[in-house]
Amino acid sequence: MxxxxxxxxxxxxxxxxxxxxVVFVLWQAVGLAAGSAAILTAPNGVFKTVLCIAASVASIAAYLLLHVGSSPREYAEENQSK
Structure with a gap:
């Protein structure tokens, strides 16, 4: 479960x-093309923080999926069959 x-x-x-x-990079590309520092630096606040948190949650979930919940023997057997 x-x-x-x-x-x-x-x-x-x-x-x-x-x-x-992707949205972050496109947004900054538009700001760069427009030559506007306000558009270029706008996503550096809460938007950037949410992206960093989402990436951190994904990495922690990936670690837990790979390394937690199986004994070392089960883990070794799973990796030998691949």
């Missing part, structure tokens, strides 16, 4: 970080 919750958290936070990152 916790594995499916972790997978959903991982997918959602990773998607949020990736889409937000």
């Amino acid at each position: 916790y594995r499916s919750i972790l997978q959903k958290v991982f997918v959602f936070s990773l998607a949020l970080a990736l889409v937000g990152g």
Whole structure:
């Protein structure tokens, strides 16, 4: 049960970080093309913080999915079959 919750958290936070990152870069490209420092630095506040938190949550969920919940023997057996 916790594995499916972790997978959903991982997918959602990773998607949020990736889409937000693309929007962040495009936003800054528009500011650069327009020559406006206000547009260029606008996403550096809360938007950037949300992206960093989403990426951190995705990395923690990925770690937990890979390393928590199986004994060392089960983990070794899973990796040998791949």
